[in-house]
Amino acid sequence: MKRLFFFLYFFSLLLVPLTVSAQTAEEQARDINSERLKVLAVLEDEEKALREAGATQLSKIRAELFSSHSTYQQIILSQGVAGSTPMGLREVYAHLASLNSKLVKNVDILKDLRSQVEARVESLNSATGEVNTKALKKMSPEIVGDVDGYLGRLNKLQGALKKQLSRIKRELASAEKLQKRTAGLLTRMEKDLPAKWKNYFLAGKNPPFSQNFWQQRFSPSNWFSLRLPIWQSHLSDAVDGLMGKIFVFTMILTVLSTLGFLAGRRFHIEQGEKPEVRKLGAAWGVVCIGISILLTEQHFFPQTTGVISIVGASVYSFGTMWVGNLIRRIVSDYAKPSRTPLTWLFAGGGLILVIGMPEQLVIPLWILLITAVIAVMRGRFIKITGSLTRHPWFWGLLLSIFIAVLGYGRLAVFSGMLLFTAYYTYTIGMAGTCLAVYGISRLPETGLYPFIRALVMGVLSPLIWTASLGLACLWLYDFFGAGVFKATAGFTLGWQGFSLQLFNVVMVVALFFLTRAAVAVIHTYIKRTGQGWPRAKRGTMHSLQTITSYSLWALFGVLAMSVLGVNLTSLTVIAGGLSVGIGFGMQTIFNNFISGLILLFGRSIQQEDIIQVGELWCTVKKINIRTTVVDTFENATIIIPNSDLISNQVTNWTKDSPTLRRDVLIGVAYGSDTELVRESLMEIARAHPHVLKHPEPWVLFSDFGASSLDFVLRVWIDDIDYSLKTISELRFEIDKEFRKHNIEIAFPQMDLHIRSAEGLIQRPTYESTIKETA
Numbered sequence: 001m002k003r004l005f006f007f008l009y010f011f012s013l014l015l016v017p018l019t020v021s022a023q024t025a026e027e028q029a030r031d032i033n034s035e036r037l038k039v040l041a042v043l044e045d046e047e048k049a050l051r052e053a054g055a056t057q058l059s060k061i062r063a064e065l066f067s068s069h070s071t072y073q074q075i076i077l078s079q080g081v082a083g084s085t086p087m088g089l090r091e092v093y094a095h096l097a098s099l100n101s102k103l104v105k106n107v108d109i110l111k112d113l114r115s116q117v118e119a120r121v122e123s124l125n126s127a128t129g130e131v132n133t134k135a136l137k138k139m140s141p142e143i144v145g146d147v148d149g150y151l152g153r154l155n156k157l158q159g160a161l162k163k164q165l166s167r168i169k170r171e172l173a174s175a176e177k178l179q180k181r182t183a184g185l186l187t188r189m190e191k192d193l194p195a196k197w198k199n200y201f202l203a204g205k206n207p208p209f210s211q212n213f214w215q216q217r218f219s220p221s222n223w224f225s226l227r228l229p230i231w232q233s234h235l236s237d238a239v240d241g242l243m244g245k246i247f248v249f250t251m252i253l254t255v256l257s258t259l260g261f262l263a264g265r266r267f268h269i270e271q272g273e274k275p276e277v278r279k280l281g282a283a284w285g286v287v288c289i290g291i292s293i294l295l296t297e298q299h300f301f302p303q304t305t306g307v308i309s310i311v312g313a314s315v316y317s318f319g320t321m322w323v324g325n326l327i328r329r330i331v332s333d334y335a336k337p338s339r340t341p342l343t344w345l346f347a348g349g350g351l352i353l354v355i356g357m358p359e360q361l362v363i364p365l366w367i368l369l370i371t372a373v374i375a376v377m378r379g380r381f382i383k384i385t386g387s388l389t390r391h392p393w394f395w396g397l398l399l400s401i402f403i404a405v406l407g408y409g410r411l412a413v414f415s416g417m418l419l420f421t422a423y424y425t426y427t428i429g430m431a432g433t434c435l436a437v438y439g440i441s442r443l444p445e446t447g448l449y450p451f452i453r454a455l456v457m458g459v460l461s462p463l464i465w466t467a468s469l470g471l472a473c474l475w476l477y478d479f480f481g482a483g484v485f486k487a488t489a490g491f492t493l494g495w496q497g498f499s500l501q502l503f504n505v506v507m508v509v510a511l512f513f514l515t516r517a518a519v520a521v522i523h524t525y526i527k528r529t530g531q532g533w534p535r536a537k538r539g540t541m542h543s544l545q546t547i548t549s550y551s552l553w554a555l556f557g558v559l560a561m562s563v564l565g566v567n568l569t570s571l572t573v574i575a576g577g578l579s580v581g582i583g584f585g586m587q588t589i590f591n592n593f594i595s596g597l598i599l600l601f602g603r604s605i606q607q608e609d610i611i612q613v614g615e616l617w618c619t620v621k622k623i624n625i626r627t628t629v630v631d632t633f634e635n636a637t638i639i640i641p642n643s644d645l646i647s648n649q650v651t652n653w654t655k656d657s658p659t660l661r662r663d664v665l666i667g668v669a670y671g672s673d674t675e676l677v678r679e680s681l682m683e684i685a686r687a688h689p690h691v692l693k694h695p696e697p698w699v700l701f702s703d704f705g706a707s708s709l710d711f712v713l714r715v716w717i718d719d720i721d722y723s724l725k726t727i728s729e730l731r732f733e734i735d736k737e738f739r740k741h742n743i744e745i746a747f748p749q750m751d752l753h754i755r756s757a758e759g760l761i762q763r764p765t766y767e768s769t770i771k772e773t774a
Helices: 002-019 025-082 086-129 141-201 211-215 220-239 242-271 275-300 307-331 340-354 359-385 392-405 409-441 449-480 482-489 502-530 535-563 568-583 587-602 642-647 674-687 720-740 766-773
Strands: 492-495 498-501 610-613 616-623 627-632 637-641 650-652 660-668 698-704 709-717
Touching: 025 086, 025 141, 086 141, 086 449, 141 409, 242 275, 275 307, 307 340, 307 409, 307 449, 340 359, 340 409, 340 449, 359 392, 359 409, 392 409, 409 449, 449 502, 498 502, 502 535, 535 587, 587 616, 587 627, 587 637, 587 642, 616 637, 627 642, 637 642, 660 674, 660 720, 674 698, 674 709, 674 720, 709 720
Parallel strands: none
Antiparallel strands: 492 498, 610 616, 610 650, 616 627, 627 637, 660 709, 698 709
């Protein structure tokens, strides 16, 4: 707005001399002063409104800064009392982080106000310097007085703005000082909080069966009397404004229940015959109650983690695990019972840690709780599996009991809560994956839907598992605070100059899922594109899929090593050292590797080709980087090194075309009608569906054999897969047709004439037999 007024002011200065060019200098000056005063009057009104708005905003910020100073003092005082335990320190950290964010916002507002006021002061300075004082000496006293009045009013505006600027700078300095102190205290707390939790969980070290454990000074009444004021304070805060909290809880519960009803109505119609569907509504109701408790508590008590938070998170976790188990039962063949009793570990462990229970009570209560959970889970799973030792959760619970027996009660509680977190993540991830597969399987197989299916599954699956892990870790963030998570994310493992950060590992995992999604999408695209190719070229599709897979995974390997901080130059040196080993000990492996690349890029042999290696006929199933997998016609799988296919002679029967030429040999008896034989054979060949019309079949009178007239029926079969079947059917038809036309199929015949042979016994005659009798 102020720029507009100054623009009008200078524009009027340019126009006035043009319109009064015929007037005297005295009249010119009077008109200029008149225009200046008009613009100045508007400017004064605008500056007054801006100063009042700035003063109001400044007063509001001053009040907030006063409140921030008071809050900071309270945090410093409470740090000495509540900071002795990690739970108390986490709450102090949360309050201080909220205060710091508020101070940062106020500092930004004050800096913006300072910039605006400084710009307005600079504009007024420019307007004051544009008055020509030398020209005023020649003017009348009346004009000089008007100019002096104009300058005086400008100086008054400048003075008011400078006073306001001084107040802004003073408040800004105070806010920046307090913000630096809170930021420094936050940094120190972030460093102290992980150590506090470590000492908290590792405290004790005396087994419950030792004498020292029970000789420690402990009085339940003293502990209860110390915790009672804190519980009373929390209860008073919860009861204060109870109706408003109930109203917010009811509204959130109503909205969530309505959304669940609308989303599950169609699902209920499609799967309503299953008994699990009726239970799904009750399970979703439990989830809604848990979410409503958490959101209501977060709205009214955003910086605290107390009993209400644990109760809400427990109810929510119980409901989501129940829903996840029911979804798996509905959309898949999953039949195992739910693991919802593990929620008791989270609820009981959270309450033990929140109320600050001493070790003498933590260990026996925790062991009793685990025993109860094992008893309930045994009743659910013993009928299905017959033994609890097959389940990881059983060994996890035994490990937690062992830790408690060693004297680390709080650490045992934390391990049990982590066990629940792992099963919660698994249940939600599997339920989400099953639901996604169920939805995607309903898509049609035509058009772009297969490509969309691969894209969605490649991206959706890691997102589902990431979301389930995020939901499971949400309570960890709320429970332990941001400082612990920052320390965990910055955790570094070092060894001889090599460092590995947990955050980098997470990045590599994310990169892995993205690579897998890209491979799935590209494979689907190649498959959809190759379905329209001729059969002889479909092997190229598999080669392209293999090449892209190896290329993408190789790129992933390079990027992963770069993210993890692996020096690629050192790998080059290592590869140079390994070249000697490759030349000797790994020569065969390296030869097969290079041969695999030649097969993939040269495409002399491709997947689904029918090849002949020596006397072996087989179908190529997969060309790997080192070996080729083939299936024989007897359904035997053979793994052939790639170097054998490169160095030896291989016959590829389907390299350029699946068609195949075959000869059927026929011999007929001498005296048969040769022309009838030829016509019969041609008629049989033309009638068969797998014999090609072009090239046309033909009959060759090959030879006059020793026992037959030899003919050859030469045919082209449209697909090698039907070659054996086609030849067999042709022989059946030939036999049938020759019988019909009385054409005799010749067979070898030979007459033997024995003249004499040494060793033959002469048969006695009748006369010699009579003589011998007489």
